[in-house]
Amino acid sequence: MRRPQAVFVDRDGTIGGSGHFVHPRDFTPYPRSLEALKTLRKWGITMFAFTNQHRICRGEATVQEFREEFRILGFDDAFICPHDPLDGCACHKPHPGLLWQAAQKHHLDLTQCVVIGDVGATDMLAAHAVGAAKVLVRTGWGESSLGLYRHTWEAVQPDMVAMDLLEAVHGIMESG
Ligand SMILES: [Mg+2]
Numbered sequence: 742m743r744r745p746q747a748v749f750v751d752r753d754g755t756i757g758g759s760g761h762f763v764h765p766r767d768f769t770p771y772p773r774s775l776e777a778l779k780t781l782r783k784w785g786i787t788m789f790a791f792t793n794q795h796r797i798c799r800g801e802a803t804v805q806e807f808r809e810e811f812r813i814l815g816f817d818d819a820f821i822c823p824h825d826p827l828d829g830c831a832c833h834k835p836h837p838g839l840l841w842q843a844a845q846k847h848h849l850d851l852t853q854c855v856v857i858g859d860v861g862a863t864d865m866l867a868a869h870a871v872g873a874a875k876v877l878v879r880t881g882w883g884e885s886s887l888g889l890y891r892h893t894w895e896a897v898q899p900d901m902v903a904m905d906l907l908e909a910v911h912g913i914m915e916s917g
């Protein structure tokens with residue numbers, strides 16, 4: 742894995758939370774996640790949040806509230822799917838629309854980017870669709886993505902499996 746143009750980081754189950762919907766006012770990053778994000782910034786790696794948040798379309802939170810959360814966490818930009826999964830939008834992971842949006846806006850070669858997430862069937866498949874490097878974390882749904890739900894993304898192999906976001910970041914830097 743070469744030094745990436747950008748690292749995409751999933752939110753729920755990767756940065757913190759429960760793997761389920763958590764309103765930005767209640768979101769708590771895992772203890773080591775803040776150090777992980779600080780490390781990326783220290784290395785000058787562009788970092789983007791990318792997340793499915795369909796509760797937005799039900800009025801339970803706003804895109805702006807999520808944007809503010811990611812800004813405070815130090816992200817350079819955030820790509821958020823607010824749609825209902827049944828809408829058939831192009832941005833609900835595993836669709837790679839959020840990655841395309843980022844690539845267009847920030848002039849990225851997605852094959853030179855890394856995706857970090859906890860769900861094989863969404864994060865890893867979206868990354869695979871655009872040829873990005875795939876790092877699965879064992880937090881959130883990560884452990885079950887590797888076990889009970891492995892069949893939902895069986896055609897794809899992660900490039901790296903990390904204990905958590907901090908280990909993922911260190912792994913990316915060491916292999917770069
Ligand atoms: Mg997740």
Ligand SMILES: [Zn+2]
Binds near residue numbers: 832833
């Ligand atoms: Zn969408």
